[in-house]
Amino acid sequence: MENEELKRYWHTAAHVMAHAVKRLFPEARLGIGPATEEGFYYDFDMQESFSPEDLERIEKEMEKIIAEDLKLEKVEADREQALNILREQQEDYKIELVEEMADAEEITFYRQGEFIDLCRGPHMNSTGQIKAFKLLNIAGAYWRGDEKNKMLQRIYGIAFPKKKDLQEFLHRREEAKKRDHRKLGKELDLFSMHEEGPGFPFLHAKGVIVWNELVDYWRQLHRERGYEEISTPIVLNEALWHRSGHWENYRENMYFTEIDGNKYAIRPMNCPGGLLIYKSNQHSYREFPIRVAEMGLVHRHELSGVLHGLLRVRSFHIDDAHIYMLPEQIAQEVLGVISMAEEIYDTFGLKYRMELSTRPEKYMGSIEDWDRAEKALADALNKKGADYQINEGDGAFYGPKIDFHVQDCLGRSWQLGTIQLDFQMPQRFELTYVGPDGEEHRPVMLHRALFGALERFLGIIIEHFAGAFPTWLAPVQVCFIPIGENHIQYARKLSGELEALGVRSEVDDRDEKVGYKIRQAQNQKIPYMIAIGDREIESGKIALRHRKEGELGAWEFQDFKQRILEEIRSRKCEDV
């Protein structure tokens, strides 16, 4: 079924659900009930809250409505008629919608049996066309998405023309759950969260191995691309944040503290500290572009309800960089950053798309500067010939930005990298450089991140690889499995040889059967397992097993060393 048709299907399913709810709970008032990217929902306003048992009752009633095979009839109405119908039904939310419609706008209702609903359509012909459906969950949602409004109850559901499709959908959901980085993080001993620090992740030893590999890779890439690396403090005097504009624009997300009676802030962004370094020296146009990177730890007060494993936290490391340059260097530098982002995402086999976000309501500086900055970013994207989407009003308060969005295994989209052009900070901090004319000028500044937040990136790749990291990232790369007691020493010798080459290797010398050790190594997603018994000691070969490819037979140890070293060196990424 085509996307448009599927949405029509889901929209009709939403009407069937609303119909069922009105039959069971006549006092419920309707909000809106559209199709989404994956399914549908309908919002209801009702005194009591729906329980899971209610969902079952609603599902049963939906079955009835479907069995009745009611025709969906389009009913046109003028404004007065529409309001009359809605007033009679006391559908206050719908009345609000009609009242806001432009005069010229056509008003339509859809009727199925005794149920009639203000709706633009289109719909399926009859309720009987809905074959397989399921109500998934109940959640609160603000009327019109505004937290100042009343919270309604939203019921989510999914529907398909074939039972098989529904089963597949539910199966996919189960599989996605198995990949949840919070679950895998526990099972693989990568990280944990604790009540003592909600939103502040604890990385365990194995998590730190992955982390350090990511950072090593990041450093190498930045060296190659002409960046220098700095490190600046986490706690800085509040005055700095007044000057940067964060106090004014970002205060509600910041943590504050006091030292010797003076006010300090814990940084929510890295840039002001970096600017102080820039200002501690004179600069010449000849140095430009100056590319300065910092893996900077920031803290932000996020609402408690949004915290989510490593994907949404209150303290995280931004793989930040600031580029100081001449206005005419903007396009070239932006293109450089885009190409760097491509290289990184390709390394992990991640798909991404770009978005350009423009001036928000809360902004600093002049409109002319903003127009100039927005044009510069758009020019770079066009020069690249990139496909991109525009998000009006979604920019940072100091400048417009290009964002990189990556899709995870659940189909959720995450903002990772970002490129933000900034004419404001250089002014606020009075940054200068000496031009060819011997005069002082103001540089242009660009903020950018590629991983975005390293914590979030780690969470995403845990799910993306389902915990089976590429060998270069795997906390344990090789596990030796001695068959019996007599083979432990030899296994240790070989393992030591690998460790000497920088390979992370272990020997499972526990008194357990081979099958048990294999199972454990598989569950830990260790890329290579090597069984060592009498045969191997006699022949000098190893019995190799790969977590995905299974048994690889007898290998010369030398050949295996070459294989794994090459795999690590090239940061090979298996299919996921």
Place this chain on the structure above:
RNA sequence: GCUGACGUAGCUCAAUCGGUAGAGCAGCUGAUUUGUAAUCAGCAGGUUACCGGUUCAAGUCCGGUCGUCAGCUCCA
């Protein structure tokens, strides 16, 4: 922050109407010396998130706090 649900051993879960908190896995000890996804036995493990209340008696009922989960809003 808001709405709703949930919180029992390291993990996954059980405990009927309010009546002595249990099991599997993991851990420890012992036996076993193992050839490609779980060897057997024994032992230990708990202030049932926390605080308060009702009751002869609370994991269970009530109130509060904290946290988690599904969303909303917000965001790297």
